[in-house]
Amino acid sequence: MFILIGKIAYLFIWLFLLFNLVHPYPAPANIIAYVSLATFIILHGLQACLLNATLTNHEKKQYPYRILKIFLFGIFEALSWKQNKQ
Structure with missing residues (x-):
């Protein structure tokens, strides 16, 4: 349940x-949103790259959208991997 709430958040x-990006917020908020978006993209991209390196070729072929899910949902997707393996 915690993982689902995290993914929705x-x-x-x-x-x-x-x-x-489509409809900019007022002046100080739009800069914060741009910086936050850049930070999100960098951190989630690094996390996706690191977790992609831990996958075997079989796992990469079996779950082709797994890296996209890691990029979107971050640590909550990694926690769901751990939960599914147990």
Whole structure:
């Protein structure tokens, strides 16, 4: 349940930050949103690269969208991997 709530929260954060690209917020908020979006992209991209390096070729072929899910949902997707393996 905690993982699902975290994934939904991340989805809303992504939507909030991407909405700023389409319809910019007022002056100080738009800069914060741009910086937050850049930070989110960098951190989630690094996390996706690191977790992609831990996957075997079989796992990469078996779950082709796993890296995209890691990029979108971050640590909550990694926690769901751990939960599914137990």
